[in-house]
Amino acid sequence: MKLLIKGGRIINPAENMDMLGDILIENGRITAVGQNLAVQGAEVYDAAGLVVAPGLIDMHVHLREPGLEAKEDVASGTRAAAAGGFTTVACMPNTKPVVDNSILVSGLIQRGQTEGVVNLKVIGALSKGLEAKELAEIGDMIQAGAVAISDDGGYLDNTRLLRTGLEYTSMFGRPVITHSEDEGLAGEGFMHEGAVSAMLGMKGRPAVAEDIAVARDIMLAEYTGASVHIAHVSSKGAVEIIRQAKRRGVKVTAEVTPHHLTLTDDELKSFNTAFKVNPPLRSADHVEALIAGLKDGTIDAIATDHAPHAFEEKDVEFRYAPSGFAGLETALGVVLTGLYHTGKFTLSEIIDKMSYAPAKILGLESGVLKAGAPADITIIDPEYEWTVNCINFYTRGKHSPFESRNLKGKALITIVNGSIIMQNGEVLK
Amino acid sequence: MNKAQVSLRKKDILGLETMSVGEMELVLDTAKEMKNIIDRDIKKAPTLRGKSIINLFFENSTRTRTSFELAGKYLGADVVNISVSSSSVAKGESLRDTLLTVEAMGVDIIVMRHEAEGSAQFAANVVKPVVINAGDGAHEHPTQGLLDMFTIKQYKGKIAGLKVAIIGDILHSRVARSNIWGLLKMGAEVHIAGPQTLLPYGIDKAGVKVHNRIEEALDQADVVNVLRIQRERQQKGLFPSAREYARIFGVNAKRLALAKQDALLMHPGPMNRGLEIAPDIAYGDQSAIQEQVKNGLAVRMALLFLVLMGGTHIETAN
Numbered sequence: 151m152k153l154l155i156k157g158g159r160i161i162n163p164a165e166n167m168d169m170l171g172d173i174l175i176e177n178g179r180i181t182a183v184g185q186n187l188a189v190q191g192a193e194v195y196d197a198a199g200l201v202v203a204p205g206l207i208d209m210h211v212h213l214r215e216p217g218l219e220a221k222e223d224v225a226s227g228t229r230a231a232a233a234g235g236f237t238t239v240a241c242m243p244n245t246k247p248v249v250d251n252s253i254l255v256s257g258l259i260q261r262g263q264t265e266g267v268v269n270l271k272v273i274g275a276l277s278k279g280l281e282a283k284e285l286a287e288i289g290d291m292i293q294a295g296a297v298a299i300s301d302d303g304g305y306l307d308n309t310r311l312l313r314t315g316l317e318y319t320s321m322f323g324r325p326v327i328t329h330s331e332d333e334g335l336a337g338e339g340f341m342h343e344g345a346v347s348a349m350l351g352m353k354g355r356p357a358v359a360e361d362i363a364v365a366r367d368i369m370l371a372e373y374t375g376a377s378v379h380i381a382h383v384s385s386k387g388a389v390e391i392i393r394q395a396k397r398r399g400v401k402v403t404a405e406v407t408p409h410h411l412t413l414t415d416d417e418l419k420s421f422n423t424a425f426k427v428n429p430p431l432r433s434a435d436h437v438e439a440l441i442a443g444l445k446d447g448t449i450d451a452i453a454t455d456h457a458p459h460a461f462e463e464k465d466v467e468f469r470y471a472p473s474g475f476a477g478l479e480t481a482l483g484v485v486l487t488g489l490y491h492t493g494k495f496t497l498s499e500i501i502d503k504m505s506y507a508p509a510k511i512l513g514l515e516s517g518v519l520k521a522g523a524p525a526d527i528t529i530i531d532p533e534y535e536w537t538v539n540c541i542n543f544y545t546r547g548k549h550s551p552f553e554s555r556n557l558k559g560k561a562l563i564t565i566v567n568g569s570i571i572m573q574n575g576e577v578l579k
Numbered sequence: 580m581n582k583a584q585v586s587l588r589k590k591d592i593l594g595l596e597t598m599s600v601g602e603m604e605l606v607l608d609t610a611k612e613m614k615n616i617i618d619r620d621i622k623k624a625p626t627l628r629g630k631s632i633i634n635l636f637f638e639n640s641t642r643t644r645t646s647f648e649l650a651g652k653y654l655g656a657d658v659v660n661i662s663v664s665s666s667s668v669a670k671g672e673s674l675r676d677t678l679l680t681v682e683a684m685g686v687d688i689i690v691m692r693h694e695a696e697g698s699a700q701f702a703a704n705v706v707k708p709v710v711i712n713a714g715d716g717a718h719e720h721p722t723q724g725l726l727d728m729f730t731i732k733q734y735k736g737k738i739a740g741l742k743v744a745i746i747g748d749i750l751h752s753r754v755a756r757s758n759i760w761g762l763l764k765m766g767a768e769v770h771i772a773g774p775q776t777l778l779p780y781g782i783d784k785a786g787v788k789v790h791n792r793i794e795e796a797l798d799q800a801d802v803v804n805v806l807r808i809q810r811e812r813q814q815k816g817l818f819p820s821a822r823e824y825a826r827i828f829g830v831n832a833k834r835l836a837l838a839k840q841d842a843l844l845m846h847p848g849p850m851n852r853g854l855e856i857a858p859d860i861a862y863g864d865q866s867a868i869q870e871q872v873k874n875g876l877a878v879r880m881a882l883l884f885l886v887l888m889g890g891t892h893i894e895t896a897n
Contacts, residue, residue, distance in 0.1 A: 348784070349756060349779075352697075466673055469697075
């Protein structure tokens, strides 16, 4: 089967390409990128006026399977991904049971193939049962297909075990992803500690708790020579610590979420549990530092930390609500609205952060538009105006801090392995 | 200048952050009239006859709950108290379900106290009856804030321009937050003081002056509002000992003398006499602590009346 995408604005950050042209897809792979391609017998998609980008990659999602399917599963989560323009997602292991062995890694990969509609990559746990006591079978999981190792969902407070995990994982050429926030310091808090928490009377999670943990994780990476990836950076201190580490040549990468880039703790004045997330939404000075860090390359990637919860779990008093919310279906619109339409970032920079950069970190061959690469493509209308309505989400998590907001920019087509799986908001499989 | 009519009819009373100066003044003016009823031989007024009020208390309270109960009863309403010893989540029933159950019984006002900040806002989002916040975690306690302002006005004749010192555990105090919002809006200069560990990080951005030495806050103060220290704070390691607290941060006669000679001494109660406040001054000439309790009743009567029956006030605004 041949598919010819004609006349789109092709943006391929991997090769610094931004041109009007065509892309030919055959048997799940890109076979040609060029201008005025004419192909007999190909289905033609007219992309005039649209942006043709390498498929978006979200390196940090929670699909909740196995065990927590009331919140999400592979089928619903990957459909949400497709609806949001993502062609690949990597899921975190904090499920029940924890994905801490090769059987579960293989099982999830298989579920991805049978139930999923986008490429599913699996991240294995660093410690057995996420208990921070002994290493999980990291090598076995990586050989079964795990793309990274992480105890995400919480802070790994056993520093010795983290050191061992970093050293051990580095043998297999994979990164350890850390959730860096000193829980002993932040644990009692529900929101960012600052002027807003002071007057709401809510216990705060101080930014310094993140700074301390990021510093520790980077120092260990530097000491061991291993690769560490800092998940969901949210504090200005952390940005500066990462910036300095990169200058020293430490093998550190980092990600930031769309919500930390665009929302502040002012939103918490509504006590709306849709804004409860961990790490918490911080004050404007932190948001500015995150944007600057993303711009100068200190922060490599944008990831959603998609963390859906059942409706009733969030429909409680703020302090009792779980942290996290759905992110896959709003990410691109939020980033384009907040970073592109405000003139802070170019489309190429955004596509780099949401596709090529995460592909590099996870060692994937996607994230690029060139002959021979997998035909994972997202076609975007950056000018498309729409209003977020959680009820229409494909994810089971019907909470979003962006509910009812007007966004500008949306994925119109998601192509995975050469097949159109989402068109105009509708997932076709 | 334009003039607008202010009314609290059918409004939820969630905190003083969201209340206008005109609305607060309306309550204080109405409370003055309500206070006369408390001093009567026969206290029952038929004003709220046929109206029903539920006091839904998820935290223990004697003072506030009784005050709301009598306020409703003095005005002729039917008042029911529900005390829930543990949180709704611990019980297995969600707060939403509890509220909907109460609403289905046809109540007009839900007075709610709950340990979680924002729970009153949550309730107001869920149900149609008027919600009055009787304390939500460390967030706000608006009726305490109003009664404190009423008391200050009673003794000082005004609030604007006064130096008010709030001393003690600001971190965990909903009283402090309602006081800060209300007093700042009314034009007072608010000073807070206490151990750094009991002052919320970032509070300096709220428009108050922050001190660690209570002597600085007390200096030439017109009003001294001493907050209760909860002993479990010490167990959590937020200060070393009750003895040290009393010695360094306790308000006693010598320290009170730093304030103006006619300074008013207040405390929301219940007091730990000998800890945050010395026994001799607690019932001394400058103390308005007993009067605060009476004023609390008057303010709550005023609020119940205003949210159910209306009553207006001309607000002058720029």
